[in-house]
Every structure is written in C-alpha cells, then in structure tokens.
Amino acid sequence: xxxxxxxxxxxxxxxxxxxxxxxxxxxxxxxxxxxxxxxxxxxxxxxxxxxxxxxxxxxxxxxxxxxxxxxxxxxxxxxxxxxxxxxxxxxxxxxxxxxxxxxxxxxxxxxxxxxxxxxxxxxxxxxxxxxxxxxxxxxxxxxxxxxxxxxxxxxxxxxxxxxxxxxxxxxxxxxxxxxxxxxxxxxxxxxxxxxxxxxxx
Numbered sequence: 001x002x003x004x005x006x007x008x009x010x011x012x013x014x015x016x017x018x019x020x021x022x023x024x025x026x027x028x029x030x031x032x033x034x035x036x037x038x039x040x041x042x043x044x045x046x047x048x049x050x051x052x053x054x055x056x057x058x059x060x061x062x063x064x065x066x067x068x069x070x071x072x073x074x075x076x077x078x079x080x081x082x083x084x085x086x087x088x089x090x091x092x093x094x095x096x097x098x099x100x101x102x103x104x105x106x107x108x109x110x111x112x113x114x115x116x117x118x119x120x121x122x123x124x125x126x127x128x129x130x131x132x133x134x135x136x137x138x139x140x141x142x143x144x145x146x147x148x149x150x151x152x153x154x155x156x157x158x159x160x161x162x163x164x165x166x167x168x169x170x171x172x173x174x175x176x177x178x179x180x181x182x183x184x185x186x187x188x189x190x191x192x193x194x195x196x197x198x199x200x201x
Contacts, residue, residue, distance in 0.1 A: 003046035003082055006031050009090075010042040016092035018083065018118070019045040020103025022125075024055035030098060033189070037196055042090040046082060048102065050075070058106035064153070065129050076109045083110065083117050096196065098122040100184065101153070108162070115141055122146070122192050125182055127154040128162050139170035144195040146176045146188040153182045 006027040017038050019030035027045040034043045048056040050071075059075040060068040087095060097118040099107035104126035111118055115137035124146045143166050147159045159175075166173045176191035 003049055005044055005046040007045075008035060008041075008043040010040050012091075014041045014090075014092065015094035015096055016087060016090050017041040017043050018086070018095065018097045018107075019043070020058065020097065020099035020107050021045070021048065021056070022101035022103055023048075023052065023057050025100070025103070026056060030100065030103075034098065037193060038096070041096075042086075042092055044086050044090075046079075048106075049078075057102050059102075059109075065127060067129065069130070072109060075106065076113055079106055079110050080114050080117065083114075087117065094119050096120045096122070098124070098192070099126075100124040101127070101182070111135075111138065111141070120144075120196070122195065123162075124184060124188065125151060125154045125159075126162060127158060128165075129158065132165060135169050138166060141171045142174075142195070143171050144174045144176065144192065146178075146184075146191060148180045148182060148185075149177050150180060151182045 017034045019034050021029035027047040031043055031045040048058040050057045050060055060071040062068055095118045097107045104123040107121060108123055108126055108128055112132045112135055115135055120142040122144045145163055149156055163173050163175055178185045178187055
C-alpha cells in the first residue's frame with residue numbers, strides 16, 4: 001500500500017518533516033507551512049487514502065469520535081511502513097511529524113506502536129478516544145499538543161487525558177491552548193515555530 005504524496009527534497013543532512021492533513025484536507029494543506037517552518041528539510045505530505053463522502057481521511061470512523069479500530073490498526077501499519085520508507089529514502093536522522101485533527105490522530109497512533117520512528121511530534125487538535133497501552137519507547141520523545149478550549153470536536157478533557165498519558169510515558173510534552181474551537185490560530189503556528197526551534201531544549 002502506498003500513498004499519493006507531495007515531496008520537497010532537502011539537503012544531505014536535513015531532517016525529514018512529515019505533515020498529515022485533517023479530514024477533507026489534502027497533501028497541500030500543511031506542505032507549504034512545513035517549508036516555511038523548516039527551510040531546507042525533506043518535506044513529505046501523504047494524502048489520506050480513505051474517503052468519507054469524498055473527504056480524504058487516514059482511517060475510517062463510524063460516527064463523530066467513534067473510530068473503526070480494526071481499520072485504524074490496518075492504516076496505522078500502512079502509515080508505519082510509509083514512514084519507514086521515507087526515512088530510508090532520505091537518510092534523515094531526525095524525523096518530525098505534524099498533524100491536524102485526523103492527521104494528528106494517525107500520527108499519534110503510529111507513535112503508540114512505533115515510537116522510534118518520529119522524534120518530534122506536533123499534534124494539533126488530536127482526539128484519542130481510547131486508552132493507549134503503556135509504551136516505554138515514548139520516553140524522551142518531544143510532543144507539542146495544540147488545542148482549543150472550546151473545541152466541540154476534540155473536547156478539552158480528552159486532550160488533557162492524552163497529555164497526561166504521554167507525560168506518564170516520560171515523553172517531553174508541551175501544550176498550547178487558545179480560547180477558540182477546532183480552528184487553527186496564528187498563536188498555534190507561533191508555538192510550533194518555537195517548539196521546532198528548540199529541538200535540544
């Protein structure tokens with residue numbers, strides 16, 4: 001299984017920056033932003049290969065916040081293989097993932113299974129409606145979670161539960177909240193810039 005993806009190749013020692021769109025988005029949603037955030041990086045943006053009434057997604061769901069867990073497991077394995085392939089292709093020693101909403105969820109799901117693949121993660125408005133198992137491999141991984149305090153799709157208590165879980169696995173977690181809902185605001189982008197600029201902090 002492969003993905004339609006947009007790619008921008010970087011230099012020999014450049015990091016690999018993966019972006020994952022939200023429901024209804026495309027490989028173009030965050031590709032340009034990634035180029036601005038990390039000029040010179042290898043940028044790879046796969047398009048979700050599941051269609052929900054024409055809206056691309058990375059895995060199936062049966063309702064708002066209700067995931068098809070069997071499909072999620074299959075799609076997580078496929079995305080893991082894709083990331084492994086891109087890491088081998090670019091030879092990157094540092095891998096960064098940025099995902100929004102459904103894209104954040106597939107990125108998190110990959111990290112729960114294979115925490116060695118992505119060093120730094122930006123999870124924008126994630127929704128993880130299940131309790132992930134303990135994952136010692138998350139120790140030391142850097143994670144930025146951005147969220148809206150009034151997000152009707154990703155309720156604040158569930159976002160906080162994810163942050164608590166990741167902290168419990170000894171990941172290095174930062175959170176950034178804005179007072180709005182599911183929309184992405186400029187202060188989130190500013191927080192992401194700061195997070196990426198301090199990789200060794």
